[in-house]
Amino acid sequence: xxxxxxxxxxxxxxxxxxxxxxxxxxxxxxxxxxxxxxxxxxxxxxxxxxxxxxxxxxxxxxxxxxxxxxxxxxxxxxxxxxxxxxxxxxxxxxxxxxxxxxxxxxxxxxxxxxxxxxxxxxxxxxxxxxxxxxxxxxxxxxxxxxxxxxxxxxxxxxxxxxxxxxxxxxxxxxxxxxxxxxxxxxxxxxxxxxxxxxxxxxxxxxxxxxxxxxxxxxxxxxxxxxxxxxxxxxxxxxxxxxxxxxxxxxxxxxxxxxxxxxxxxxxxxxxxxxxxxxxxxxxxxxxxxxxxxxxxxxxxxxxxxxxxxxxxxxxxxxxxxxxxxxxxxxxxxxxxxxxxxxxxxxxxxxxxxxxxxxxxxxxxxxxxxxxxxxxxxxxxxxxxxxxxxxxxxxxxxxxxxxxxxxxxxxxxxxxx
Amino acid sequence: xxxxxxxxxxxxxxxxxxxxxxxxxxxxxxxxxxxxxxxxxxxxxxxxxxxxxxxxxxxxxxxxxxxxxxxxxxxxxxxxxxxxxxxxxxxxxxxxxxxxxxxxxxxxxxxxxxxxxxxxxxxxxxxxxxxxxxxxxxxxxxxxxxxxxxxxxxxxxxxxxxxxxxxxxxxxxxxxxxxxxxxxxxxxxxxxxxxxxxxxxxxxxxxxxxxxxxxxxxxxxxxxxxxxxxxxxxxxxxxxxxxxxxxxx
Numbered sequence: 001x002x003x004x005x006x007x008x009x010x011x012x013x014x015x016x017x018x019x020x021x022x023x024x025x026x027x028x029x030x031x032x033x034x035x036x037x038x039x040x041x042x043x044x045x046x047x048x049x050x051x052x053x054x055x056x057x058x059x060x061x062x063x064x065x066x067x068x069x070x071x072x073x074x075x076x077x078x079x080x081x082x083x084x085x086x087x088x089x090x091x092x093x094x095x096x097x098x099x100x101x102x103x104x105x106x107x108x109x110x111x112x113x114x115x116x117x118x119x120x121x122x123x124x125x126x127x128x129x130x131x132x133x134x135x136x137x138x139x140x141x142x143x144x145x146x147x148x149x150x151x152x153x154x155x156x157x158x159x160x161x162x163x164x165x166x167x168x169x170x171x172x173x174x175x176x177x178x179x180x181x182x183x184x185x186x187x188x189x190x191x192x193x194x195x196x197x198x199x200x201x202x203x204x205x206x207x208x209x210x211x212x213x214x215x216x217x218x219x220x221x222x223x224x225x226x227x228x229x230x231x232x233x234x235x236x237x238x239x240x241x242x243x244x245x246x247x248x249x250x251x252x253x254x255x256x257x258x259x260x261x262x263x264x265x266x267x268x269x270x271x272x273x274x275x276x277x278x279x280x281x282x283x284x285x286x287x288x289x290x291x292x293x294x295x296x297x298x299x300x301x302x303x304x305x306x307x308x309x310x311x312x313x314x315x316x317x318x319x320x321x322x323x324x325x326x327x328x329x330x331x332x333x334x335x336x337x338x339x340x341x342x343x344x345x346x347x348x349x350x351x352x353x354x355x356x357x358x359x360x361x362x363x364x365x366x367x368x369x370x371x372x373x374x375x376x377x378x379x380x381x382x383x384x385x386x387x388x389x390x391x392x393x394x395x396x397x398x399x400x401x402x403x404x405x406x407x408x409x410x411x412x413x414x415x416x
Numbered sequence: 417x418x419x420x421x422x423x424x425x426x427x428x429x430x431x432x433x434x435x436x437x438x439x440x441x442x443x444x445x446x447x448x449x450x451x452x453x454x455x456x457x458x459x460x461x462x463x464x465x466x467x468x469x470x471x472x473x474x475x476x477x478x479x480x481x482x483x484x485x486x487x488x489x490x491x492x493x494x495x496x497x498x499x500x501x502x503x504x505x506x507x508x509x510x511x512x513x514x515x516x517x518x519x520x521x522x523x524x525x526x527x528x529x530x531x532x533x534x535x536x537x538x539x540x541x542x543x544x545x546x547x548x549x550x551x552x553x554x555x556x557x558x559x560x561x562x563x564x565x566x567x568x569x570x571x572x573x574x575x576x577x578x579x580x581x582x583x584x585x586x587x588x589x590x591x592x593x594x595x596x597x598x599x600x601x602x603x604x605x606x607x608x609x610x611x612x613x614x615x616x617x618x619x620x621x622x623x624x625x626x627x628x629x630x631x632x633x634x635x636x637x638x639x640x641x642x643x644x645x646x647x648x649x650x651x652x653x654x655x656x657x658x659x660x661x662x663x664x665x
Contacts, residue, residue: 013533308531311531312542313517314523315590316517316518316547319510319511320511409491413525
């Protein structure tokens with residue numbers, strides 16, 4: 001028998017009994033929507049975490065410590081440039097500028113100080129942009145030469161550029177930092193769409209200027225950022241520099257810490273995948289219940305339509321024609337339920353995802369480009385959910401369909 | 417399962433190919449060997465040549481419906497053999513029986529037996545669908561069949577939107593759409609008023625004139641006279657086999 005005809009007839013019978021069909025599908029709808037919402041939300045959260053890591057710098061290692069002497073730190077820098085050269089993409093100091101007198105930033109008469117918003121001001125070297133995943137959009141980055149000459153230059157973040165210059169080009173302009181004049185040589189592209197009070201609100205100066213900009217306490221902590229060449233290199237680097245610096249810092253009465261968030265990235269992603277699987281599995285139980293609902297209604301349908309089955313058999317339907325008719329009907333019901341469930345699930349994950357995003361935004365500032373981030377189920381998830389609901393209809397349709405096909409024509413015709 | 421009960425006891429001589437139906441020692445026994453054993457048919461033998469208008473006459477409970485079910489391949493006998501167009505039907509598999517019902521036999525029932533959810537034309541197309549006929553061809557045949565019973569204006573009506581006579585004419589159209597050699601009609605006028613009943617009978621007579629074999633099952637003596645041959649059944653036995661008036665109504 002022509003299966004397109006059967007599908008059309010099945011869809012017609014669904015449309016003829018709207019309320020009943022909807023109630024039958026409800027289990028599948030809820031199940032599919034739940035699976036999609038949960039899995040999509042969890043997967044999106046994992047994506048978000050990854051974006052966060054990438055914004056901080058790929059394979060980033062943060063080094064922090066105090067108590068060691070300047071030549072000890074020099075020794076670590078040498079270690080990075082020699083033994084560990086192949087294991088790293090680059091390193092840079094990342095000392096923060098402490099604006100004790102709160103002079104803030106000033107361009108001509110416009111001022112931006114701590115009373116308004118905190119500006120992040122760093123001393124770095126020529127690798128700073130690279131290791132923090134910052135990209136120059138105008139002008140140039142700090143060079144090795146700038147550092148050696150102790151040039152009074154700086155690179156500003158996108159937010160600062162917007163705040164002071166608007167449509168004007170900032171390159172070559174003089175800006176006052178802590179009361180001293182600096183030439184702007186470049187602009188970093190915004191990671192956060194140029195919103196105030198984000199990490200984009202930053203200024204980078206050559207690290208060699210640190211001593212002229214502020215009095216450095218002998219015990220002031222030193223900070224470095226290192227970008228490992230790959231995830232596998234993170235552990236050896238950590239071991240090497242910790243074994244070198246930790247005793248020295250401790251001996252000087254200080255402490256040393258080197259760590260990388262990226263170390264936990266894989267574990268976190270794996271954990272998120274496991275969460276998705278677990279939650280999806282729980283939601284699938286409701287799909288199972290939906291399937292049983294379909295089986296129930298199909299059994300009722302077989303009983304109701306015994307006479308129809310008898311007529312069909314009398315005029316020449318074979319067992320497999322009857323089986324395929326009821327299987328296709330069951331699959332049509334579950335597929336319709338699946339499609340509605342997918343639509344509900346898309347809305348559900350968008351809503352759930354936005355709540356989740358809002359919560360995450362409250363908790364941390366490291367949220368890259370969240371404006372572009374929408375939580376939607378992946379294509380694979382949608383296709384998977386659809387196929388699974390179709391399969392469910394077929395599996396739970398087998399018993400009623402088989403029952404229908406085993407009716408004897410004479411007796412089926414006799415029922416009223 | 418139902419079909420496992422089938423037993424053929426003695427080997428039979430080859431069938432006479434010139435006969436449409438050849439039945440030998442056919443018995444249908446319900447609850448055999450139990451206290452409530454019912455012999456619906458008891459050793460019936462019958463020969464029907466091609467193109468005959470045969471009437472099986474009998475009172476309610478005489479076994480005439482059981483005989484029709486067996487002749488129509490809806491049921492199988494407990495004992496005996498049944499040759500339809502030279503083929504031994506009583507030993508065939510259910511799927512083969514389905515094919516025979518589909519290709520060889522057109523049914524007309526007392527209760528019309530149309531599928532309520534389908535329109536007239538869809539009902540008529542149904543046997544052609546099961547035959548695997550392409551859509552445009554079967555639509556053409558269905559329209560032709562419905563026109564021949566005078567329902568060309570009712571193609572897209574559902575059974576519930578038609579009178580009893582019209583429904584029965586749809587059933588006739590369904591039975592003849594595929595041009596089967598045999599039409600089996602079980603009390604076709606039983607649910608109809610006398611005028612509609614007469615129309616249906618006229619159509620059966622016309623079909624017979626075109627060469628279709630017709631087996632009419634009825635309890636109505638007057639109706640039976642329309643046939644060329646009348647077989648009377650009582651308590652599972654054939655008690656008379658005589659000529660009818662044939663073709664006059």
